Amino acid sequence: MSQKVVIERVQVRGAAPYLGMSATPDGQQVPLYSTNPDIVMRWLCDGWRCRYNQLRSRRTRWDRNTQSAVPLGGKPDMRSDRQVRLECSWFAAIPAMVLQSPNRIENTDWWSANKRRKTLKKKHRNPGMTPRFKKRRDDLYFVCWHNKGANANYRQLNRRHGEVVITGQNPGAYRLDGQPCRYSIHIRVRVSQPVRDYTSVGVNWTRRTLVFVNDPLPIRRERTGAMVGLDRGCVHTLATSDNRFLDLPKQRLERIDREIRRRQKAQARRIAMSGETVKQYRRHASRTYERTGREISRLYAKAHRIIDDWQHKTTSMLVREYDLIVLEDLNLQDMSRKAKAKPDPDRPGAYLHNGQSAKRGLNHALRSAGLAGIVEKLEYKTRLTGQNRLILVNPAYTSQTCSKCGHCAKENRESQADFECRQCHARMNADLNAARNILDRGLDHLIGLDEAEHARTESDVPTAYSSRDASALTCGTSTR
Ligand SMILES: [Zn+2]
Incomplete structure (x- = not known):
């Protein structure tokens, strides 16, 4: 710091x-x-x-x-x-x-x-x-x-x-x-x-x-008693359980992205014109090529700074406003892995369509949102205040479950944005619904912990929605 x-x-x-x-x-x-x-x-x-x-x-x-x-x-x-x-x-x-x-x-x-x-x-x-x-x-x-x-x-x-x-x-x-x-x-x-x-x-x-x-500045805050569940996604970077969307400055980032693409195309054109492989061309690359490369890395750094700034501002706001913050425990590394290659059984050496190009777009969106950074910053900021509590819960089926009646079905989610329950016919935004489910799971987890404390049976912790690592769940002290 x-x-x-x-x-x-x-x-x-x-x-x-x-x-x-x-x-x-x-x-x-x-x-x-x-x-x-x-x-x-x-x-x-x-x-x-x-x-x-x-x-x-x-x-x-x-x-x-x-x-x-x-x-x-x-x-x-x-x-x-x-x-x-x-x-x-x-x-x-x-x-x-x-x-x-x-x-x-x-x-x-x-x-x-x-x-x-x-x-x-x-x-x-x-x-x-x-x-x-x-x-x-x-x-x-x-x-x-x-x-x-x-x-x-x-x-x-x-x-x-x-x-x-x-x-x-x-x-x-x-x-x-x-x-x-x-x-x-x-x-x-x-x-x-x-x-x-x-x-x-x-x-x-x-x-x-x-x-x-030097050391980071301590965050001064009053206890608010407010609780929030956060759903992280690609369309909206964060959706809160109290009906808010927190978004990255998408337009600015997209403009930078376009600038990067344009320069990358220019570089690719130079290599294609020379008729060599990338490795061969790089050995005697022209000054313009090198300069374009420097411009690209500068643009990437700029985009990174914008994302980092947004994350700092947003997480500070969240830590100031809410006593309890519940997030989904996404395994980002697995989600952004490349799709497996599917060999064609009829033609040896050839491959079937495996959806890599579609997955690549998703990977890009996920990485550009920099979700891991949000968790990291929330973790240390909750530790700084010493009043907040951060809980990571298992995100399975949060997007398919109805937050009103608890009905869980794949058909509930109509599209990326819309959610309609097949049982109680409640309609809402899919991301906001997921955020509410995440908050519910966090509260269930807290109740589970309290019951365990009362019963004093350490081996039998009722973890209805247990996460992968129970010891990593809590940061800072309890709000109760
Ligand atoms: Zn329902």
């Missing part, structure tokens, strides 16, 4: 930082100094990346041919922070709080990536490659520890602006006469909220953003 702010201006004050030795055309080594903010920030980012990669080079990967662990990049660099500062001139004046931070960050990056690969392997999915080095073409980035005021101190300048000051000093041998030895880099940022206590700052110089790494 963190606070992200925009960098407006950078100033270098005090001494000109010593950036390292540079070779002149006639082969002489001369020390390099600069007060140009862009050059100084790049120097910090490059230094940070260099140290990160030095630490990364100590990691190993499994070599299948020799059946042994080999270092990632040939020769591991085992030098300590102190040693590299003496031996590599470009590290000499980098602040200690910047030079030390890759130690921990590289470690967490490495182990979280490996854990992710392990869980993916368990699910029989492609684990991806072993994490490698930070590339030069990645975003320019560095981290500076705050360390209780040791460096990267923040100061509020006025209501909308503040300043982060990173200080350092030039090594004794490279101090210029008549100049102070210390330099300070003043990063002026625009803030919209008060900055909370932080442990470190991360600076992305490519995007001109700065992140304060």
Whole structure:
């Protein structure tokens, strides 16, 4: 959790930082100094990346041919922070709080990536490659520890602006006469909220953003006693049991989607014209092709930001308004899996229609709604307030059961949107009906838990609508 702010201006004050030795055309080594903010920030980012990669080079990967662990990049660099500062001139004046931070960050990056690969392997999915080095073409980035005021101190300048000051000093041998030895880099940022206590700052110089790494803000709320069931779907992202539809900004997302498609078509055309396979073409791809690729990834990132923002706003609203939130426990991974290939019994090597193209559309809609993200955010936000309760229930037949009389039949659901009960002839929107059923199941589950508590028989919990994992059901404390 963190606070992200925009960098407006950078100033270098005090001494000109010593950036390292540079070779002149006639082969002489001369020390390099600069007060140009862009050059100084790049120097910090490059230094940070260099140290990160030095630490990364100590990691190993499994070599299948020799059946042994080999270092990632040939020769591991085992030098300590102190040693590299003496031996590599470009590290000499980098602040200690910047030079030390890759130690921990590289470690967490490495182990979280490996854990992710392990869980993916368990699910029989492609684990991806072993994490490698930070590339030069990645975003320019560095981290500076705050360390209780040791460096990267923040100061509020006025209501909308503040300043982060990173200080350092030039090594004794490279101090210029008549100049102070210390330099300070003043990063002026625009803030919209008060900055909370932080442990470190991360600076992305490519995007001109700065992140304060800190704890999330506690959500203040009053008890409302309201309860809600939520049905997640493709047409309406969320339907609530009190007759509301909460939808993603579909039009904006669709416009981005169209832009992506257009660019993807342009790329495909280039490949088709060249008469090569994708792999062959990529080896000597044109600049336009590469640029289109970058535009596509930027558009994807934009769509992702829109969805993430909507999810944050919606889940915050839900957590503020309702004491009890009931969701269906969808197994999204199974739902969005590819349809199985159906071989044709008459023609060997050929396949029958298996509905993959129809399923692909659904997969796309599900993923774009990012349903897993809603559950994730609700889980941590209910934990933050400590008053809410989140329950996940088995969603089987919620869309076919009547929420009024409980009659369950396939014919009840007329189409995607309409629901009409065959028994009591109640008509309503299918999604809203499902949301009410989900709330009912959540309440049944709560009653079941209470009865179990009274009877004090732990082995015989009446779970009429038991979910897959009863222990994962509740987050936060009880509302009762
Ligand atoms: Zn009915």
